[in-house]
Structure formats: structure tokens, C-alpha cells
Amino acid sequence: MRVETNCGLGSDEMYSIYTNYKVRDLHDFMKSGKVANATYLGEVNNRPDIYEKVSFNGKTYVVSMINDSKKLSFAQEIKILEKGTEFEFEREVVCPYCGSEQSDSWELDGSDGEENETYCGTCGEDFVYIRNIEITYSSYPK
Numbered sequence: 418m419r420v421e422t423n424c425g426l427g428s429d430e431m432y433s434i435y436t437n438y439k440v441r442d443l444h445d446f447m448k449s450g451k452v453a454n455a456t457y458l459g460e461v462n463n464r465p466d467i468y469e470k471v472s473f474n475g476k477t478y479v480v481s482m483i484n485d486s487k488k489l490s491f492a493q494e495i496k497i498l499e500k501g502t503e504f505e506f507e508r509e510v511v512c513p514y515c516g517s518e519q520s521d522s523w524e525l526d527g528s529d530g531e532e533n534e535t536y537c538g539t540c541g542e543d544f545v546y547i548r549n550i551e552i553t554y555s556s557y558p559k
């Protein structure tokens with residue numbers, strides 16, 4: 418049984434975590450806290466932060482959305498790559514923590530070979546990326 422306490426804000430706020438949500442249901446979720454077509458994972462004892470990692474059934478999920486009035490949050494399953502994983506010469510920047518491809522890599526700054534930092538849009542970790550620019554030429558007769 419769950420016991421409600423009224424001793425103010427703080428550490429004993431339970432939040433329910435859901436996953437496998439459909440993008441089209443997120444609007445209702447954020448507006449009214451209505452949970453549809455999602456899988457219930459369990460509860461956490463504190464308000465989670467965005468990008469906080471939570472574990473259920475041996476899997477790791479990252480919190481991507483929170484509705485404070487309903488004390489619900491959505492999380493998506495992520496991979497945790499081995500420490501020290503590196504990616505080289507990929508078409509998009511790939512997060513070395515969870516392996517997710519960063520869309521819109523072209524929006525990142527960087528000259529050829531220069532090291533820059535960004536964060537993963539999936540798991541929230543900071544990492545270093547290097548843009549490699551390859552120049553090719555085409556030609557045709559006048």
C-alpha cells in the first residue's frame with residue numbers, strides 16, 4: 418500500500434515511470450498527464466531529472482519527459498556502451514556512451530580536425546567530437 422505523506426516537498430515524492438510511448442501521445446501526456454499506449458516500469462522515490470538514468474529489470478532507461486502535477490515520467494531504453502568506446506569517421510556524430518546517432522550533426526561547430534564538445538540528445542552525456550572534412554572535386558566539359 419502506498420502511504421501519502423504531507424510533510425512538504427522533498428525526498429519522499431514517488432514518480433511513476435513509463436516507457437514505450439508513442440510520440441503522438443506525448444501531447445496529451447504533457448497537457449493532462451494521460452498515459453496511453455505506454456508500458457509501466459515502476460516507481461522512483463524522488464523526482465527524476467531529465468536525462469537521469471533509471472534501471473528496471475536489468476535494463477537502463479533515460480528520463481525524457483516529466484509531468485509534475487501527475488508525478489509521471491517517460492523514459493526510453495538506452496544502451497550503455499563499454500567505457501572508452503570510440504567511433505571514427507561516421508557519417509553522423511555517434512554518442513560514445515549510448516551509441517545513438519546524433520541527427521543534425523551538420524549543425525555542430527567545428528573546423529577540420531578540431532576537437533569540440535557536445536552532449537548526447539538521447540542520454541545527455543557530454544563528449545568530444547572531431548569533424549573531418551573531406552574535399553572532393555567534380556568536373557565536366559564546357
Ligand SMILES: [Zn+2]
Nearest residue numbers: 512515537540
Ligand atoms: Zn548518448
